[in-house]
Amino acid sequence: MIEARDLGRVFGATRALDDISFRMEKGRVLCLLGHNGAGKSTLVSILATVLPPTNGTARIAGFDVVRQARDVRRHIGLTGQFAAVDESLTGRANLLLVARLLGAGKKEAAARAEQLLDMFALTEAADRTARTYSGGMRRRLDLASSFVGRPQVLFLDEPTTGLDPVSRNALWDLVRTMVGAGTTVLLTTQYLEEAEQLADRVMVLARGRCVADGSVAQLKEQLGGSTVRATLADPGATAAALTALRTAGLDPSPGEPAGTVTAAVEGSIGLAAAVRAFDSAGVGITGISLSEPTLDDVYLALAEQRTGVPVPS
Numbered sequence: 001m002i003e004a005r006d007l008g009r010v011f012g013a014t015r016a017l018d019d020i021s022f023r024m025e026k027g028r029v030l031c032l033l034g035h036n037g038a039g040k041s042t043l044v045s046i047l048a049t050v051l052p053p054t055n056g057t058a059r060i061a062g063f064d065v066v067r068q069a070r071d072v073r074r075h076i077g078l079t080g081q082f083a084a085v086d087e088s089l090t091g092r093a094n095l096l097l098v099a100r101l102l103g104a105g106k107k108e109a110a111a112r113a114e115q116l117l118d119m120f121a122l123t124e125a126a127d128r129t130a131r132t133y134s135g136g137m138r139r140r141l142d143l144a145s146s147f148v149g150r151p152q153v154l155f156l157d158e159p160t161t162g163l164d165p166v167s168r169n170a171l172w173d174l175v176r177t178m179v180g181a182g183t184t185v186l187l188t189t190q191y192l193e194e195a196e197q198l199a200d201r202v203m204v205l206a207r208g209r210c211v212a213d214g215s216v217a218q219l220k221e222q223l224g225g226s227t228v229r230a231t232l233a234d235p236g237a238t239a240a241a242l243t244a245l246r247t248a249g250l251d252p253s254p255g256e257p258a259g260t261v262t263a264a265v266e267g268s269i270g271l272a273a274a275v276r277a278f279d280s281a282g283v284g285i286t287g288i289s290l291s292e293p294t295l296d297d298v299y300l301a302l303a304e305q306r307t308g309v310p311v312p313s
């Protein structure tokens with residue numbers, strides 16, 4: 001559905017995008033993850049025919065983004081970080097306008113607008129001007145507008161930046177609904193949790209280059225295992241707890257706060273081994289948990305690999 005080959009873009013002396021290649025199957029979610037200036041919007045703009053590439057080629061649904069831009073536009077929807085809604089129009093009028101622009105008749109446009117207002121939880125606010133909408137409502141209206149033409153491919157450029165957690169969760173659910181309907185989604189984000197929530201595949205961009213590409217699970221694997229953390233019933237039993245875990249072949253250390261111990265493990269098997277070790281050593285625990293590395297850790301590890309210095313978060 002999306003195919004990019006050696007795609008690059010230069011702005012003066014800045015290489016915003018440096019020879020990116022990838023293929024994306026239908027109905028999948030690709031997440032472009034990167035900090036400000038990584039090249040995410042540049043890549044989305046090229047794929048959405050808004051910006052010509054300096055080098056390389058890209059196809060959407062088989063159409064070339066430069067030579068067949070009009071065909072590409074019939075298949076895509078685009079939502080930016082800054083909502084493209086008309087503030088002076090009501091929510092319903094915004095959707096009607098887009099539907100009419102896309103060539104729908106009056107009745108058809110009205111039906112589609114109604115359907116989308118319902119789907120995006122805007123029915124109650126349908127007759128208020130968009131100026132009165134909250135940030136989350138505006139973003140939903142923008143998303144609804146990009147969905148009017150039932151696009152096969154949807155580009156979402158930082159769709160939840162600046163949204164509160166509730167609005168963000170609502171938007172994630174909408175994206176899942178769209179994907180469930182067969183839409184292919186390319187989403188950019190600076191939020192690692194967002195990639196974890198939505199992506200089938202993540203490409204990490206840094207300075208216009210792809211520095212990692214894979215599933216969230218694969219990226220996490222690059223960091224090694226998980227961490228088990230146990231809270232001891234008796235904080236004075238720390239030494240005994242450490243000995244018990246060492247006997248089980250783990251390499252534990254005392255944790256913070258006092259009375260907890262941690263150890264790197266290989267997933268849930270390691271968790272079970274730790275529980276057995278405490279049990280057979282007679283060390284009582286009041287809690288034990290397994291935490292997997294987050295995508296944030298992955299990004300930092302990759303950035304450190306590249307530059308050799310820790311990146312401030």
Ligand SMILES: Nc1ncnc2c1ncn2[C@@H]1O[C@H](COP(=O)(O)OP(=O)(O)O)[C@@H](O)[C@H]1O
Nearest residue numbers: 011014016034035036037038039040041042043
């Ligand atoms: N129109 C432009 N003119 C000059 N430089 C640009 C332009 N658009 C983007 N850039 C530069 O290209 C790089 C990538 O930008 P961008 O794709 O917007 O990153 P992101 O969306 O990941 O924040 C940045 O260094 C940015 O300053």
Ligand SMILES: [Mg+2]
Nearest residue numbers: 040041042157
């Ligand atoms: Mg951007």
